[in-house]
Amino acid sequence: MKAIIGGTGVDTMEAIDSQRKVVDTPYGDVELFVGKGKDASLVFLPRHGSDHSNPPHLINYRANVKALEMLGVTHAIGIYAVGSITEKLPPGKVGLVSDFIDLSSGRDHTFYTGGEHGVVHTSMDEVFDTSLRSRVLKEDESLLDAGVYICTNGPRLETPAEIRYLRHIGGDMVGMTLATEVSLLREAGISTLALAYSINWAAGIEHGQVTFITDKQIASLKGRMTELCRNVLQSSSSK
Ligand code: HPA
Numbered sequence: 001m002k003a004i005i006g007g008t009g010v011d012t013m014e015a016i017d018s019q020r021k022v023v024d025t026p027y028g029d030v031e032l033f034v035g036k037g038k039d040a041s042l043v044f045l046p047r048h049g050s051d052h053s054n055p056p057h058l059i060n061y062r063a064n065v066k067a068l069e070m071l072g073v074t075h076a077i078g079i080y081a082v083g084s085i086t087e088k089l090p091p092g093k094v095g096l097v098s099d100f101i102d103l104s105s106g107r108d109h110t111f112y113t114g115g116e117h118g119v120v121h122t123s124m125d126e127v128f129d130t131s132l133r134s135r136v137l138k139e140d141e142s143l144l145d146a147g148v149y150i151c152t153n154g155p156r157l158e159t160p161a162e163i164r165y166l167r168h169i170g171g172d173m174v175g176m177t178l179a180t181e182v183s184l185l186r187e188a189g190i191s192t193l194a195l196a197y198s199i200n201w202a203a204g205i206e207h208g209q210v211t212f213i214t215d216k217q218i219a220s221l222k223g224r225m226t227e228l229c230r231n232v233l234q235s236s237s238s239k
Pocket of ligand 1: 081084174199200201
């Protein structure tokens with residue numbers, strides 16, 4: 001089984017023929033969509049809920065990832081909306097995340113909480129799956145190398161001074177979800193890849209207030225990313 005995890009702007013996945021299912025995990029219930037017919041090898045998980053009701057700092061990441069593990073998911077592509085800090089991924093563009101810096105706090109970010117759950121230090125030398133990465137690039141050569149994602153706690157956006165700091169420490173884009181989710185996917189042994197799409201220049205990069213790309217632009221990027229994930233995850237070589 002292969003998963004697509006969608007976020008802001010990708011909370012539903014009409015292009016995939018699926019059935020809603022609620023998975024009861026030790027961390028709580030998770031709503032997801034299991035593919036049918038020709039999409040039977042796919043599952044779609046809207047990380048914020050299909051009605052986008054869970055803000056980034058309150059998402060039940062452990063339940064989400066555990067539900068995928070319980071369904072036998074081996075590979076997942078996460079889709080993340082970000083704000084651009086550098087030119088590597090300007091607004092309106094899609095790219096692959098190469099690495100992340102986690103500046104979130106206070107989240108249930110690990111399965112290894114000691115005692116019966118054990119103490120494990122998961123390796124993060126190579127966060128993203130290299131063979132999934134080559135397959136995605138083969139399918140869409142125009143994808144950008146989006147660079148380093150910095151994960152803030154949110155839900156508020158950053159100040160211009162925070163963005164100057166994030167750029168200084170090596171960030172190319174900023175978002176609020178990837179680090180927590182990807183760490184848990186790695187702990188669960190699920191091979192993962194992250195597609196980032198930028199919806200704005202981060203605070204202070206342009207003069208004036210932060211402005212977002214249009215819903216129409218987001219819908220078109222969603223179509224492109226869905227198609228890409230579907231083609232790659234359904235191809236037999238990613239089994
Ligand atoms: N900051 C944090 N997260 C985001 C942004 C941003 O500017 N845009 C989209 N997700």
